Amino acid sequence: MMVPAPRLLKTVALAGLPLSLLAAAAPGWTIFCLLAGLAVIAIVITDALRASQSWQGLELCGPPMTRLAKDRPGKLEIKLRHSDATERRVRLALPWPEELTAHPEELSLMLPPGQAWCLGEWTLCPHRRGRYLIHTAGVETDSPWGFWRVRRQQPLRLEIRVYPNLARERTPLASLFLRRGMVGVHAVRQVGKGREFELLREYLPGDSYEDVHWKATARRARPITKVYQIEKTQEIYVLLDASRLSGRPAARTLQMGAAADTPTAHIETAFERYLTAALVLGLAAEQQGDHFGLLSFSDKIERFVRARNGRHHYQTCRDALYTLMPQEVAPDFDEVATFLRLRLRRRALLIFLTSLEDPLMAESFSRNLEMLCRQHLILVAMLRPPLALPIFSSAEAQNVDDLYLHLAGHLQWWKLQELERSLARRGVRLTLLDQEELSAGLVSQYLTIKRRQLL
Structure with a gap:
């Protein structure tokens, strides 16, 4: 798809209008004005025919997966490059789902000449968890002579995963998740005797009768006690x-939108x-x-x-x-x-x-x-x-x-x-x-x- 660029509108305004007035005011210059107008039209048409060359060597690359948390801003980076020896302007937009708020909505980048990568970055704020796939990107660039702006759907594979936001939940439990080494560690009495069997030993005065292993006692002809340890992994x-x-x-939660009477x-x-x-x-x-x-x-x-x-x-x-x-x-x-x-x-x-x-x-x-x-x-x-x-x-x-x-x-x-x-x-x-x-x-x-x- 092609749309007129500002250069084409300026050319028509600066060349077409004076030539038309000159041909009307001086009939002897009509042939010259007609030829000059045809020359301008030929240049514009030639630029339109060469517009397909604008896409040669243009590459888009994005991360295969982006992980975000619900209601927390995150970054999404897209890399672009082209193989031309001249600098090129490119506008880039992505079809964002309604659950994602992107800023800015579109990017305007100047790609450096050669094979250097140019980085474009969006700030995303997801409002709903889930998995979102983006398969295409809308790209706009200038024709070789700049009279047209050429638009095209460029294939792009992006996967955005939005997870639950744990920041609010972890704040009251910060002391549990802080790792401060072993400074200030002291022994604390553990309640209970455990349930995992550890070993057998001879009976000692004070051992509970429920801990006596009666089969081992019968085999050895003396009281044998079971010893348990506290479970380490449950x-x-x-x-x-x-x-x-x-x-x-x-x-x-009501968040006021752009207008005070239209809350979202x-x-x-x-x-x-x-x-x-x-x-x-x-x-x-x-x-x-x-x-x-x-x-x-x-x-x-x-x-x-x-x-x-x-x-x-x-x-x-x-x-x-x-x-x-x-x-x-x-x-x-x-x-x-x-x-x-x-x-x-x-x-x-x-x-x-x-x-x-x-x-x-x-x-x-x-x-x-x-x-x-x-x-x-x-x-x-x-x-x-x-x-x-x-x-x-x-x-x-x-x-x-x-x-x-x-x-x-x-x-x-x-x-x-x-x-x-x-x-x-x-x-x-x-x-x-x-x-x-x-x-x-x-x-x-x-x-x-x-x-x-x-x-």
């Missing part, structure tokens, strides 16, 4: 509910909070030397990453979750329980991030606990509903409508309390957390379980 699994209740808004709303769902909390908990498990795994489910198993440790494994967990979105279906806890019974042979800490406000879902979840709580330690965390509070713990009611709202919230809170007591009888702990303290609360409970050797 398995932690976070189970993310990706069903319809997880897609409800958890927070609403960015709604954060409960599932986004689950994702960030799960990844922060994975960092905490890595710090403690435990193995961390993930499972997401809706009416089926969506993703499953077996528990391991290390930086590469954490990248695998991020890649498994960054494109996952909640589905408009009800969760199938029967499928989850069966899957875990078949896949997990070792005792593990299972942390469910779900919502049990619906009585049917709560009943289904409680029914399937019998299959899991005998082998695993289970913790359930859910976001506290906004009105689920005791009736006299919030602000006073201003009118009748507020009174009914507080009464409904009290009934909801009472049902959750009953569910918590019902789960506690099975050894399962239910925790209601506010959205701001979800990550910190999960990490705190995990460290408490680790310290008390409950797993």
